[in-house]
Amino acid sequence: MNFFGVTIVLLLQYLNITALIISTNLRVRSIMENKKKIFSIVLVLAMVIGTVALSGCTQEDENKIIIGTSADFPPFEFKAEDQTIIGFDIDLIKKILTDQGYTVEVQDIGFDSLIPSLQTDKIDVIAAAMTITEQRLQEVDFSDPYYDANQAVLVKVGVPINITSIEDLKNYTVGAQTGTTGWAWVNDTLVATGKLSSDNFKSYDLYTDAVADLIIGPERVGAIVIDSPVAQAFAEKGNVKIVLDIITNENYGFAVKKGNTELLAQINEGLTAVKATTYWDDLIEEYFAS
Numbered sequence: 403m404n405f406f407g408v409t410i411v412l413l414l415q416y417l418n419i420t421a422l423i424i425s426t427n428l429r430v431r432s433i434m435e436n437k438k439k440i441f442s443i444v445l446v447l448a449m450v451i452g453t454v455a456l457s458g459c460t461q462e463d464e465n466k467i468i469i470g471t472s473a474d475f476p477p478f479e480f481k482a483e484d485q486t487i488i489g490f491d492i493d494l495i496k497k498i499l500t501d502q503g504y505t506v507e508v509q510d511i512g513f514d515s516l517i518p519s520l521q522t523d524k525i526d527v528i529a530a531a532m533t534i535t536e537q538r539l540q541e542v543d544f545s546d547p548y549y550d551a552n553q554a555v556l557v558k559v560g561v562p563i564n565i566t567s568i569e570d571l572k573n574y575t576v577g578a579q580t581g582t583t584g585w586a587w588v589n590d591t592l593v594a595t596g597k598l599s600s601d602n603f604k605s606y607d608l609y610t611d612a613v614a615d616l617i618i619g620p621e622r623v624g625a626i627v628i629d630s631p632v633a634q635a636f637a638e639k640g641n642v643k644i645v646l647d648i649i650t651n652e653n654y655g656f657a658v659k660k661g662n663t664e665l666l667a668q669i670n671e672g673l674t675a676v677k678a679t680t681y682w683d684d685l686i687e688e689y690f691a692s
């Protein structure tokens with residue numbers, strides 16, 4: 403029960419006691435008529451307050467938005483030391499929604515399960531550096547774009563890997579996160595064309611696991627295809643580096659369930675509003691300045 407609910411219950415109890423005291427006094431004076439009157443007033447009051455309290459509760463649920471993400475993608479979404487999920491996407495959507503009076507909760511879900519979770523109402527919005535693609539537009543609605551990206555190839559620093567062109571990837575084990583545009587690029591450009599054997603294509607649930615494998619060494623995975631701003635963020639830690647850029651011209655958008663035009667309009671309005679404030683610059687500074 404929330405604070406509001408507790409207050410209402412205490413108030414009702416107080417009214418009951420008051421009614422009892424008053425009625426006891428009245429009984430002493432034996433004025434039955436007044437007792438009935440007071441009792442009905444208390445009853446009506448209780449009903450009114452109860453109704454208000456209940457509507458307060460349902461309103462609170464309606465006002466709650468569940469944000470789904472895959473917290474393996476710095477600086478867009480990742481876990482802080484205390485395990486809370488933060489990042490450019492997350493902070494941005496939280497700001498947009500809380501400014502419009504919503505309460506928010508962030509849920510960490512596998513990237514591949516985000517769209518199904520949205521379609522089955524387990525979450526209300528996806529904030530996961532998700533690229534707006536034709537295929538996804540068949541399944542969800544996207545907000546206006548909020549960030550641009552390409553793909554990049556990451557390798558471990560100090561290992562004898564020589565990748566200077568897309569063709570060179572065929573000599574190594576290549577990894578990507580299942581369900582991503584990076585995964586689709588490897589699949590369509592390398593595997594489907596016979597350039598890379600499917601045995602040399604490794605799918606990961608999390609990009610953080612892919613990078614962890616990369617750092618273990620080429621016996622696990624030799625190269626990872628991943629969104630360029632995220633490759634940059636991993637490379638800044640020093641163990642891995644970018645050896646190739648793959649120009650894919652992607653735009654990230656927040657996704658809502660198909661037909662949820664009301665929430666989509668609120669997100670777009672909020673995005674435009676936030677972009678016009680210093681909050682936007684501070685966010686860029688916080689997550690992209692290095």
Ligand code: ARG
Pocket residue numbers: 471472473474475479513530531532533534579581582583584609629652
């Ligand atoms: N932008 C790419 C895509 O939409 C990768 C996104 C991965 N996001 C994540 N949070 N792991 O497919």
